[in-house]
Amino acid sequence: MFTTSFTLLLGIVGLVQGHAGHKHVRKRQDAPELSELLAGNGRFQAKIQAENPTLLSDLTAEGQAPPFMFLGCSDSRVSEGTIFDAAPGTLFTERNIANQFSQTDSNSNTVVSYAVAELGVKHIIVMGHYGCGGVAAAIASPPAAPVDAANGAVQSWIAPIRTLFETSTRPEIVTLRESIAGRTDVEEPEPEEPGFRALVEENIKVSVAAIAATSVIQNHYASLAGLSAEEKRAEGGPPEAVFIHGWVYDIENGQIQDLNISVGPPGVAIPPAPFSAVKQAAEGVEPAAEPAVEATVEPLQNSADSESPATICKNKCISKRRLQGSY
Template identity: 65%
Template sequence: MRLIDSTASVPSSMFIGCSDSRVSEGTVFNAQPGTLFTERNIANQFHTTDPNTHAVLAYAVAELGVKHVIVMGHYGCGGVAAAIASPPAASIDAANGVVQDWIKPIRELFQSSNRPEIVELRDRLGNQTVVEEPDISEPGFRALVEENVKAGVKRIATDSVIVNHYATLGTNATLTTKRAESNDPPGDIFIHGWVYDIANGEIHDLGVSVGPPGKPVPAAPFPAVANAAISTARKHSSNSTEGNTTEGSGGHDGEVSKRCEQICQAKRFFSRFSA
């Protein structure tokens, strides 16, 4: 605890995830403290009308100088499932009312999406008086989880915080556009959309990453997370030996690789990349 307390929190990445206790960033990535600046809410949503999430993004960009913002949903998300199911009766209590207001954008997305899997599910449910929450394997449900993540990426990429930040790149940024505790000019920020599969521990890149105009998206969105996962795996592996792992490479010996999968299968996703 003393070591954590004495270490400054300067993460290079921001994480927007779901409040579901099964998909915390520590559980999924086995990430060490200081790796991810985190915001979690029901169904991993981002809306400028939500001052909490908006403030987290603003602080991550302006003060922490993060290089990556990731929106990660997960299959089987209860918030997305509730948006597919019939809403409660009109006489709902205050708690249910708040939740229904929060998932309303996902319900609207379900009704407006033209993605084939969602259209098929919507048409199939159209004649039912009461719609129950779908099974986790339902293709339309899984598709809506993905579309919800994509919508979040789009909202962030077009938000004033990101747009204004991109506008300062390649210019002589003033002191007001620089981080408060840094003399460095604003840097590139990339926004990513991923989905976590709670059934097998794998993470899927939805291929919707966005970056500054004209800038290619890096091949390794989160080398720091990969390195943290590998480092933790080494510490937990009694048979591990000093290998020739290099930063961001994801390379490690067989024993560490085996332990990585035992701790968190999601790390296999990161090992495909090199910095």
């Protein structure tokens, strides 16, 4: 018993000494990339303090009421806050590889549900981007077996886009597909490849159509259609109409274009997007009917004369409480 315990004690001492001899492994390492984040946060705070010093405290006190929900790609080059130069409280965001929406993805469904039912967003923006790595990977040959866990996860996620590439009838995609038919060594296409750009656009359309088909959106549209004249005149107003838009971003020049596939409640004029239209958007969701001239999409950047996100939130919260009889 004593011999066993003594042997065990010697083993523990040796292990501790062994770790002590490898202190260089724990030596502090410089990480300048982290310092850049610190500097960036400092610039952000300074800008807020100079331009709108009460914005963050107002949003904290009143909560958020963003007019937009944004579904975009996880790509680090497609940061929605930067691209739109939008203030905090403007965009309620969901991002994943290749800006996909699926009825089986509980994360995306939860974001849409909360955005519509709780936050009262007016617009859902699905924005993909040319040069998307997820879409490119769906065109390239899949990795050879055995596939590691990381590659397996990516391949599973982009499988719907690969199916879209294999079945689309859009001419640019058909041309690309036929040019690589039978090959097992297909590499990711260059960003300017027409079929690649077309697949990016078609993938956006799929997500727009999928969101429009959710029970959350369909029930919301049904509730709008079923409102009586008295309910529409009720204090605080009726529930907001929600419009779903499909846009594409060019990572090379920062330009955003509209795919002209916006969806809205039946009988409600769809506001025109303020961005120029993509020349070719031939397949997928039917283009929206010509909207009323007076309807416009709200600007993403707050001007000096517009209401701040905090003010919009406060008004919405008050209206909601009045409708519920609790204010």
